[in-house]
Amino acid sequence: MSVGKLRMNTYELKHWKLKQDVIGIDEAGRGPMAGPLVVCGVILPHHYQHPLINDSKQLSLKQRQACFNDILCDAKRIMIDVVSVDVIDTLNIYQATKQSMEAIINHNHVAALVDAMVCEGDVEIQSIVKGDQQSISIAAASIVAKMIRDNIMIAYDQIYPHYGFKNHKGYPTQKHKQAMAEHGLSPIHRRSFTFKSK
Template sequence: MDFKAMTGKEIEAFLKDQVSEHYKLYIPKLMEDERSAVQKIGLKLQKKLEKLSTEKERVESLWFYEKELAKEGYRMIAGLDEAGRGPLAGPVVAAAVILPFDLFIDGINDSKKISEKKREKLYDIINEKALAVGVGIVENNVIDEINILRATKRAMGEAVKNLEIKSDFLLIDAVKLTDIKIKQQSVIKGDQKSISIAAASIIAKVTRDRIMNQYHEVFPEYGFVSHKGYGTKEHYESIEKHGITPIHRKSFLQNL
């Protein structure tokens, strides 16, 4: 590629369409260019490449549990996580995700550490790249009947059943599912340690957030679109002013 015959804007437009594997070929040519503006593009590309390399190392470390299980012969390893154990309103949602081995997903992490915009983007990527995705939803009235821990486990069980491919091992964030006869391992803070659990945390979080956004349309005075049903000051003030809704968890509001 002859960058000398291109303007800075043309170079930047060209680089936008290039895969990261080609950056190493372009950086020396950009840095050798006599134009300082082009050299700055080279430096920017170098920093981008370094950042990407660091990110690939981080994501590679998230494959630890899955690769250890692969050594034992497991192939369809599903990560499980939930969203919505703590809120005062709405369902608890669980997700199960089976990923193809060695998949690199830029930015994947515990859903709580990612912005809403980034979660939405990763949600689409995971659904596109995953071998299978299952979701389980347990509503607030059931939570009141059986308690939140049992409801969470029920949602996880539904998520496993809804996988398009049968899992041969479950990696679960801090929970054990005694009713499911599939070998499993509970991982404390698993959404920060396992890529499959991290993927499940994103699917569960985005799914539940979308549900609460829909409830906001029905009960706009409660502000569900902003706090998603969690016990914020705004939420408690809305309850005091308007009372509880059919989607509130009465067992969580006994003191009121």
């Protein structure tokens, strides 16, 4: 357990040893055909450790919920940006993600660790491939972003019940594609994405 914790803290320790805050930034929702993009930044207390915090995709729902609750209680700061479908369609998903991440970076004025996205700003920014598996701050942001987005899509399922958003969260599953072919596009489908029925 201690080896895992050390590995997840490695990027943060450089800043924490200097008594500097660092913000981890990640997103949820770049791949779906419907729904918003959620970008999150998390500043954790210095030398923070948690036995479960890791890439949100590797956690069960129960584990993710437990981590989410702990992060909400423990974090020094959490920033969330919900990027609408209209913005995604106007900018494209890459630029929408980049713009949102940079807005969070520039608002906080502390060093930033970003999951696999090259961002610009007036502070030290480190892009880490698979950062949600190597940085506890990025992993925390990953968990918060996913929980927020999943809950948004569950709410959308009540408004647009034909698509099954509560199950696939807007990702391109076969059932989702079949529902789109049968019912057409909902207002929260991304028109800038290429849709294939099969």
